[in-house]
Amino acid sequence: MTVCTFDKLVIIGVGLIGGSLARALRERAGAARCGRIVGVGRSRASVERALALGVVDEVAALDDDAGLAAALAGADFVLLAAPVAQTQPLLERIAAFLDTQTIVTDAGSTKSDVVGAARAALGARAAQFVPGHPIAGRESSGVEAALPDLYVGRNVVLCPLAENRPQDVERIESLWRATGAIVSTMSHEQHDRVFASVSHLPHLLSFALVERILNTPDAALKFSFAAGGFRDFTRIAASSPEMWRDVCLANREALVDELDGYTDVLARLRAAIVAGDGAALEAVFARSREARRQWQERGAQAGVPVGLAPK
Numbered sequence: 001m002t003v004c005t006f007d008k009l010v011i012i013g014v015g016l017i018g019g020s021l022a023r024a025l026r027e028r029a030g031a032a033r034c035g036r037i038v039g040v041g042r043s044r045a046s047v048e049r050a051l052a053l054g055v056v057d058e059v060a061a062l063d064d065d066a067g068l069a070a071a072l073a074g075a076d077f078v079l080l081a082a083p084v085a086q087t088q089p090l091l092e093r094i095a096a097f098l099d100t101q102t103i104v105t106d107a108g109s110t111k112s113d114v115v116g117a118a119r120a121a122l123g124a125r126a127a128q129f130v131p132g133h134p135i136a137g138r139e140s141s142g143v144e145a146a147l148p149d150l151y152v153g154r155n156v157v158l159c160p161l162a163e164n165r166p167q168d169v170e171r172i173e174s175l176w177r178a179t180g181a182i183v184s185t186m187s188h189e190q191h192d193r194v195f196a197s198v199s200h201l202p203h204l205l206s207f208a209l210v211e212r213i214l215n216t217p218d219a220a221l222k223f224s225f226a227a228g229g230f231r232d233f234t235r236i237a238a239s240s241p242e243m244w245r246d247v248c249l250a251n252r253e254a255l256v257d258e259l260d261g262y263t264d265v266l267a268r269l270r271a272a273i274v275a276g277d278g279a280a281l282e283a284v285f286a287r288s289r290e291a292r293r294q295w296q297e298r299g300a301q302a303g304v305p306v307g308l309a310p311k
Contacts, residue, residue, distance in 0.1 A: 004171075004178035006076035007035035012062075012090060014039035014050040016138060017107045018081030019146030022055045024179035027148040038071045050143045062093055072097040077105065077175060084108040085246040091121035091129070098128065103168045105132045105175075109195065109243070110250040111159045111188035118161075127163040130172045131188060132156060133195075134181065141240055152180030159188040196254035201262060203244050204255070206237040 004025065011018040022037045039056035041047035044067075047059040060071035072078065072094060080090055087106060098104070108114045111131050118129040135155040138145055156176040160169045173183045186194070213222050248255055265284075272280040 004174045005033045006175075008038065008075045008077075009034065009036075010038045010040060010071055010075045010078045011056065011081055012040040012078065012094070013081035014041065014047050014056060014143050015081060016141050016143070016145045016150075017134060017136075018079055019050060019055050019143040020136070020148070020150035021079060021081075021134075021179060022050075023146050023148040024151055025175075026055075028178075028180065038075075040068065040071055053143060055143055055146060062090075068094065069097045072099070072102070074099060075102045077103050077172075080104065080106040080108070083240075083243050083246045084110050084114060084250050087114050088117035088121050091118060095122055095125070098125070100128075102128060103171060104129045105158075105172050107132060107134050109133060109199065109247045111191045113250040115159070115161065115188045126161060127165065128168070129161065130164055130169055131159040131161070132172060132176070133159075133191065134176065135199075136181075137239070149180065151176065154181050156181040156183050157191055158183060158185045159191050160185060192251050192254045196251050196258045200247055200251055200255050201258045203236050203239060204248060204259065205262070206234050207244070210234055210237050 009022070009025070011022060014022065018039070022039075025034050026037065036057045037055075038058045038060060039047040039050045040060050040062060042062055044059055044061040044064070047056070047061075050056045051059045058071070060067040062068060075098075078094065078098070080087060082090060087108060091104070094104075104118075106114055106129075108131075111133060114131050118131070119126045122129060133156065134151060135157065136150050138147075138150070158169065158172060158176075169185075176183050213219050216222065269281065269284065271277075272284075
């Protein structure tokens, strides 16, 4: 197990993602030799629950200059665990209080926009920012949903900047590995293309199916007969609307490309159905089933959830 040592970790946004990081570092045996974990929220009241649950040791509010300065003083790490649209305002808010040795990272689902936000907010100090994305989550949100084992065997992608110091990237890698995660690296451009395909598009489709049914006159009847297939397909439609609004807009170019490609496949399937071409339908279904089988087998052989190969 990787051990990560730090004196102070500041988490801005102590919900599912930030709270699970705190719990993993504190509760997983041997994961970390850690000092204080400080939770920061829009108001002190918004993070008091994390303090009451013992997820963090101290709390501070973004709108309190003195409290925020004290929270950030001497911090080894700062994690931004907030919707991606908030990245630049948050970085602008904390920039004046950051020590030169503090390493800032994030947990956003898109990366090109986050890199732009970091450079705009931090300027020459963008070297202190190491973009990251833990590929983990639950339908539930909030600090009450945080789990110490949320990241075990899950992928975390880092998208280092050219100006990042190698030792800073290594420290962020160690932080995530201490939670049991598998850490990979890629460029922010590649990240956004990959996750537009395997994450952002599926969420969009899940929301779209529920919306489609809602817009029919017999929606209540349809929902009353929905069973396992509907449940599995729409599970991720229980995710945060705010977060996925921001993700879709932040990664719009890659997502539209994927949506157009998906629309083309649907058009081919529609044409096959209209033409009564069962062979064409079966060929697509068979290829898809085989591809999914191979994907599952790779994960089973690795003993972890399927995803990017570890670095």
